[in-house]
Ligand code: ATP
């Protein structure tokens with residue numbers, strides 16, 4: 439089990455640090471989302487990692503909103519992020535905002551100017567880009583690079599005071615325009631953005647760049663292990679440079695590979711396009727790879743945590759089979775969800791020897807996997823709904839469901855013998871006829887009959903109806919972001935299929951939003967957030983079939 443699992447590379451680093459007595463034996467991580475969208479399953483793995491390490495080593499984990507870009511950030515996103523983290527089962531030790539540090543960051547910038555390590559540049563964005571150089575050619579120093587400290591201090595104050603328009607001036611670190619790492623060639627620290635910020639309002643018109651906010655925020659919070667994704671590996675020297683020059687708490691950055699999932703996209707920018715262009719109904723559409731979408735679809739938080747734990751962490755980017763996530767979902771739902779009978783594509787079954795006025799009530803087991811799962815009452819009568827596909831007029835040899843002469847068990851009820859069917863003028867089956875065997879009652883069967891097939895059913899006069907939404911992959915290809923053209927060209931047009939009125943057993947009509955059940959033989963379903971007692975709506979969470987596990991066994 440998990441105790442026997444070998445340490446991942448971050449756990450190794452932490453255990454080494456602890457052995458050496460670094461940070462007074464303290465482990466402090468943080469999860470730093472930018473509130474510019476809803477969290478997705480990739481974030482979920484980062485949450486599990488950061489909160490998980492803090493928990494494992496008796497440390498702390500902060501939630502820090504990396505809200506340094508006023509243009510894309512909104513309070514709605516902040517609230518959704520908090521809700522998602524709590525739902526995943528984690529609680530942060532502190533809630534911080536990078537924007538709370540704007541005054542401190544400004545003071546840090548002034549410190550660097552005073553040390554001759556930062557300057558105000560009047561160059562345009564194009565000029566700065568053109569003088570950056572390349573991996574094989576050095577950069578060219580800006581004509582403004584050697585301004586006096588006094589002039590830089592005055593201009594930076596003026597930038598803050600709103601004297602300049604967007605793009606007119608920037609503050610740059612004065613490092614080395616010939617540095618082999620392009621990010622070290624006088625990187626931007628501040629840019630002018632005359633924009634309203636969701637927390638600081640109009641107090642600021644200059645905003646720090648990621649590189650001049652992230653490490654400093656880590657340091658202010660005395661984060662010991664700052665874990666980020668691999669694309670920031672080249673930023674690490676700059677992260678360290680700022681901390682060293684400022685002489686502030688030495689947080690350290692460690693990188694791990696981003697997690698991607700097949701048949702979906704995972705960048706907030708792309709997910710926002712799907713929302714804004716109405717390809718989905720919102721961030722929490724059950725087809726979205728967002729945490730809120732998965733929650734609404736019926737994925738249990740435990741399954742997301744198990745998934746994250748199973749894939750572990752890596753140092754190389756990879757794409758994880760969505761089948762593995764579905765496997766985790768199924769595994770959990772199999773143990774926890776009650777079995778119910780729902781007929782999706784109905785045809786009527788008439789039990790010809792069952793008296794018309796008679797009714798039976800069967801006590802059905804809720805969950806064979808859970809000894810404490812209890813039972814529920816299921817009414818039975820002469821007319822039942824069954825699945826159309828469970829009857830064949832001319833069945834092949836190994837068809838163990840209903841066909842003329844076949845014996846089948848009706849789940850939790852009786853064995854019936856199929857006598858035939860009734861058809862309309864077009865030849866469609868309108869009724870299946872059977873006779874039942876009274877001494878075959880489930881649990882009290884003295885018939886001595888041995889039947890191979892069991893089918894589910896719902897009593898016609900007792901049935902209630904519900905809408906069912908069947909979902910398929912949102913994209914037709916494994917990695918839509920890596921295909922030619924636009925990722926939206928690969929959207930699956932059949933990713934949702936609505937069954938407006940299926941028949942459900944009466945007990946199920948009491949189900950409330952979020953409740954998860956197994957429709958016997960059909961899959962796992964969850965009551966949608968839009969469901970009401972008058973109009974029940976179910977989402978298909980996942981099918982019963984376990985293609986991924988089968989593949990694993992084969993391999
Ligand atoms: P996106 O590109 O999807 O918008 P992001 O990295 O810009 O993601 P942030 O809000 O900056 O989103 O991310 C918060 C944290 O989650 C960061 O530490 C980031 O590295 C991590 N993270 C984001 N996406 C993934 C992923 N696919 N796998 C693992 N960690 C991720």
Ligand code: MG
Pocket residue numbers: 472
């Ligand atoms: Mg980001």
